[in-house]
Amino acid sequence: IPSAGIGPESHYLGHLDALKPALTVGENLRFWRKVWGGTGDIDDGLDAVGIAGLADLPVSTLSAGQKRRVALARLLVAPRRPAEQLRQVGRGGSRPPGCSGGLSRGGGCHVVHHR
Secondary structure, eight states: OGGGTOOTTOOOOOSSOOOOTTSBHHHHHHHHHHHHTOOOOHHHHHHHTTOTTOTTSBGGGSOHHHHHHHHHHHHHHSOSSOOGGGSOOOTTOSSOTTOSHHHHTTOOOOOOOOO
């Protein structure tokens, strides 16, 4: 949306996670990777958002926070646009997870949350 100042490098992740609860994490990510024509590695995507090793678990067993991280991993394994800004900063960094790569190149990261 150029008139709103939103560039082609932007991503939108709404409040719904778009995950099928009966499928495993890996099956969900493989589905979206195929739909969007992605080439990213699922294990690398899960590792980048801090949930490595969960690929074989059914989504129905995950916490809300873990489901949100799977949704973020989807943008890494099957990006509709480049997703470098979603790469995770090491734990204990000053920025929230997922706000590193793009920032170092002059990009931005908007994080909205509630308690």
